[in-house]
Amino acid sequence: MLAYKANMALKNRKSRLKTNNYDAYETDEERKSKRPKGVKKEDWIEFVDHLSTPEEQVKCEKGKAARSKVHSPHTTGRLVTSRKKEILEKGRPKGSVKRYKICMA
Incomplete structure (x- = not known):
């Protein structure tokens, strides 16, 4: 990192x-x-x-x-969506982060 x-x-x-x-x-x-x-x-x-x-x-x-x-x-900055999803899912129940939330974050 x-x-x-x-x-x-x-x-x-x-x-x-x-x-x-x-x-x-x-x-x-x-x-x-x-x-x-x-x-x-x-x-x-x-x-x-x-x-x-x-x-x-x-x-x-x-x-x-x-x-x-x-x-x-592209609205997630320099991060690819898979990495953005990993960041958003930290500390949350599995499956709680939806695709549209990744793009809006």
Whole structure:
């Protein structure tokens, strides 16, 4: 569970860095000069260079297209429904958690 939380924290951090500091500027020179606090210069330059590769740009565009087609978003967050059900069933009688309750939680 600790590894899961650490991985999620890292994903969230990278997502915020991309949204707040990478997407906010037009050119790589601007992005590299506007390094956020708490990030080493070498790490920031590597991060910007990685996100600027053609492969990453293609992934980004595919993701945007896929998200634009979603009409009914997944409402349980990053957890799969089976894991959400396990969490809800802890301390409850077996069978008391219905499928609609998992999606509403």
